[in-house]
Amino acid sequence: MDSAAFITTFVTLLIVMDPIALAPLFLAMTRGMDQARRRRIAIRACVTSALLLCVFAAFGEAVLGFIGISMPAFRIAGGILLFLTALDMLFERRTKRREDQVDNDDHDDPSVFPLAIPLIAGPGAIATVILLTGQQEGITGLSWVLGIMFVVLALVFISFLSAGLLERALGKTGINVVTRVLGMLLAALAVQFVLDGLRGFGLAA
Template sequence: MELSFYISAFVTLFVIIDPIGLAPLFVAVTAGTPAAERRAIALRSAGIAVGLLTLFGVLGEAVLTFVGISMPAFRIAGGILLFLTALEMLFERRTKRREDQAHDDRPDPSVFPLATPLIAGPGAMATMILLNGAVGRDPWAMLGVHLVMVAVIGLVLVLFLAAGVLERALGRTGINVVTRLLGMLLAALSVQFVLDGLADFGLAPG
């Protein structure tokens, strides 16, 4: 494949995954978490996201078809789960739960909502399926697509690891304000996921 294809693939995945937009989300989701634990969460979420997108890139729609799940249904489910997370951010339930629970009992956000649906969401999974379909299942070209995906998630990881600097710059009040604003944006994003899924079923405007 030509270099222009991989540049286009990088830009597409970068826009869909949005590493810059995920950084403040990571700060909000891990607010109050110790630095070492935050680094571990960042590494786990990035690793899990790479694994998920690799799985979808290699096996494609066969994964969902095997378990009887369509991509529209996957979008709707992801949207509903993301909406629940947005509610927690808006009403400080996540922060209160962290203060009330012991350290070992804190929920680990590395799988949900960070790895999926925020990093490896339905859009990114669908993009990996489409990109690998575009190269005609050529193994070397598919490898190039996956290396591009790893590069984009590598940028996500770098920004996640720098989240502590962002948190110190904002302060506790700033984090609370940003958390609520992002909670609203997440709620809107989750509704869009659901609408996209319904549109694919012909139940909502495209």
């Protein structure tokens, strides 16, 4: 994997998982819990997300081939999905939907739902790992994508543990600004995925 592919993979996964925006949601879901319990929930959520994304990264393309979906077609569909996610980030709809999921959750342990699924390993993240692994060749490319994914999940874990500090440092306005900037970057990356898919069909230069 060259440096450009490395940066693209890291930035895409970082934007889609969005550790900064997840921090205040984690804080809301673990309100009143002690630090030890919060740590256990954070670990369980990140491990569950990692296992789910590993399965899709390793077998997602094979499943697509089995049901007759070509990788260029999935790149176009995935790019459109990521573009819609970017629009949600730009207009705050994504944050509002995540907050609604938090408000509607009555479980004592939110680690699997809604933290792991769908907040960390949601449709956007699943589509992204399939797209990124499809762009790399062989086990080496898969290993690189998974390695970068684990780094991003580590950042998510760190953001969970420092959720209170992060929220106080950035404030609601700061988090909104960061989310919008990341949304702009994700929109550009989504368009690139669509162009790559069109190029696979010979429809773009």
